[in-house]
Amino acid sequence: xxASGKRFYxxxxxxxxxxxxxIGHALEFVQxxxxxxxxxxxxxxxxxxxxxDENSLTNVLAAEREGISTSELxxxxxxxxxxxxxxxxxSNDDFIRTAVEERHxxxxxxxxxxxxxxxxIYKKHYSGLYCVRCEQFYTEDELDNGLxxxxxxxxxxxxxxxxxxxLSRYGDKLLELIDSGELRxxxxxxxxxxxxxxARGLEDFSLSRSRTRARGWGVExxxxxxxxxxxxFDALANYITALNYGLGGDLYKHYWIDNPERVHVIGKxxxxxxxVYWPGMLLSAGQPLPTTIFVHGYLTIDGEKMSKSLGNxxxxxDLVERYGSEAVRYWMxxxxxxxxxxxxxxxxxxxxxxxxxxNDLGNLLNRTVSMIQRYRGGAIPTPSGKGESLGAxxxxxQIQTFMAEDYDPQSALSAIFDSVVRANxxxxxxxxWVLSKAERAGDEDARGKLDTALYSLAETLRIVATALRxxxxxxxxxxxxxxxxxxxxxxxxDELGWGQIEPGTxxxxxxxxxxxxxxxxAES
Ligand SMILES: [Zn+2]
Numbered sequence: 001x002x003a004s005g006k007r008f009y010x011x012x013x014x015x016x017x018x019x020x021x022x023i024g025h026a027l028e029f030v031q032x033x034x035x036x037x038x039x040x041x042x043x044x045x046x047x048x049x050x051x052x053d054e055n056s057l058t059n060v061l062a063a064e065r066e067g068i069s070t071s072e073l074x075x076x077x078x079x080x081x082x083x084x085x086x087x088x089x090x091s092n093d094d095f096i097r098t099a100v101e102e103r104h105x106x107x108x109x110x111x112x113x114x115x116x117x118x119x120x121i122y123k124k125h126y127s128g129l130y131c132v133r134c135e136q137f138y139t140e141d142e143l144d145n146g147l148x149x150x151x152x153x154x155x156x157x158x159x160x161x162x163x164x165x166x167l168s169r170y171g172d173k174l175l176e177l178i179d180s181g182e183l184r185x186x187x188x189x190x191x192x193x194x195x196x197x198x199a200r201g202l203e204d205f206s207l208s209r210s211r212t213r214a215r216g217w218g219v220e221x222x223x224x225x226x227x228x229x230x231x232x233f234d235a236l237a238n239y240i241t242a243l244n245y246g247l248g249g250d251l252y253k254h255y256w257i258d259n260p261e262r263v264h265v266i267g268k269x270x271x272x273x274x275x276v277y278w279p280g281m282l283l284s285a286g287q288p289l290p291t292t293i294f295v296h297g298y299l300t301i302d303g304e305k306m307s308k309s310l311g312n313x314x315x316x317x318d319l320v321e322r323y324g325s326e327a328v329r330y331w332m333x334x335x336x337x338x339x340x341x342x343x344x345x346x347x348x349x350x351x352x353x354x355x356x357x358x359n360d361l362g363n364l365l366n367r368t369v370s371m372i373q374r375y376r377g378g379a380i381p382t383p384s385g386k387g388e389s390l391g392a393x394x395x396x397x398q399i400q401t402f403m404a405e406d407y408d409p410q411s412a413l414s415a416i417f418d419s420v421v422r423a424n425x426x427x428x429x430x431x432x433w434v435l436s437k438a439e440r441a442g443d444e445d446a447r448g449k450l451d452t453a454l455y456s457l458a459e460t461l462r463i464v465a466t467a468l469r470x471x472x473x474x475x476x477x478x479x480x481x482x483x484x485x486x487x488x489x490x491x492x493x494d495e496l497g498w499g500q501i502e503p504g505t506x507x508x509x510x511x512x513x514x515x516x517x518x519x520x521x522a523e524s
Contacts, residue, residue, distance in 0.1 A: 051096030107241025
């Protein structure tokens with residue numbers, strides 16, 4: 001158990017696996033990973049879940065187009081998502097696959113039964129306009145010129161007898177939970193969007209489809225082999241089925257019931273499912289709700305919405321191969337507003353990489369270690385007093401506020417890099433090369449000043465490296481190694497305190513951690 005005794009459960013949404021992951025999936029992985037790593041470092045008992053949504057009709061159709069079985073398709077594409085978590089250095093504790101795992105099927109059926117026992121599931125004849133890519137019914141006025149507003153494809157008219165969920169019962173309760181902040185939706189604009197949607201009055205929604213329309217793919221409705229569950233019902237359930245809600249055991253109690261922080265990270269396109277349908281289902285089943293829903297925006301590519309037809313889908317695996325996972329993580333956490341949209345171009349990533357990682361951070365490390373080698377034989381000197389903290393002393397409090405309260409990695413990284421910029425300016429101001437010359441001419445005052453400068457730079461860098469751990473875990477380790485300080489056993493938050501580097505510590509030979517990138521081929 002953790003030192004602080006707090007618990008923290010965080011999930012990504014589970015993507016359809018009808019295609020390979022794109023850069024938007026990478027963004028969600030990276031953001032969620034930063035939050036999970038931060039809480040783990042804080043000593044919180046943390047669990048991080050991701051997985052794949054495999055029971056969608058979209059998968060059946062994609063497999064049909066390719067002439068392979070649906071199982072083969074989801075197997076193959078799930079592997080690419082798992083592969084992406086690995087190359088992006090994502091620290092998930094669990095990965096759930098909804099088509100193949102007993103814990104999921106049993107849990108989804110248990111949740112259904114609990115809603116049915118509460119009188120919230122009924123059968124009804126229905127016809128409506130359905131977007132198969134969204135797996136969602138739309139009303140006429142929600143369509144965009146008769147097309148799905150997300151996918152710009154015509155919805156199909158579906159007519160059949162289905163089970164319905166009595167969502168209309170839970171509108172008042174949901175408003176109360178949103179207003180009290182018991183269900184926190186970040187950012188505020190998304191909270192308001194959900195609030196006004198709920199306040200307009202909630203309609204019951206279709207909860208199943210015929211086995212025929214589902215091509216026999218999906219989770220069977222308890223007690224009715226002719227119907228399979230609406231894919232969103234089983235998909236949303238993954239957040240608790242992964243904790244063995246259906247099979248018993250301690251995980252569900254530990255991370256869902258007896259845990260004050262249950263966080264879903266999602267994209268803005270699926271907000272209604274997570275902030276309205278899912279809480280409604282849980283209220284019906286008598287289970288606790290998520291406490292926080294964090295909603296990120298979308299990435300466009302060169303100013304255009306990413307789409308297969310435009311041929312501008314960016315494969316995150318390709319970016320990692322070209323720039324390394326740390327550079328991709330950095331761009332996503334530093335340049336993309338955490339809850340807003342952003343536009344990706346290679347040039348933007350390269351500019352960030354060169355300016356912040358290669359120049360500001362990489363040079364600071366390189367010149368600091370080089371000067372300690374040159375002027376002090378590689379041993380970090382003793383400062384007069386406590387040295388100059390160059391903003392590093394405040395980082396601990398700043399990062400805690402930005403990450404634990406605001407869910408804002410961008411501001412956390414800004415604060416860290418402010419310290420880096422200050423440290424580089426400090427090098428120019430103190431001019432250690434001038435001090436060294438004076439010292440060699442016998443100036444004792446210059447000797448003390450040089451000691452203080454070198455110590456201050458090394459200690460600031462040590463704190464910067466420590467502070468970077470939730471965001472850039474590899475970079476953090478490589479900086480610490482060059483400073484000769486890796487392998488501390490202290491709690492992370494204590495390590496962020498000033499004045500811990502031992503004078504006399506031997507630094508390593510300087511090695512560039514981010515070699516400067518030449519202008520990309522696309523630009524030249
Ligand atoms: Zn759609």
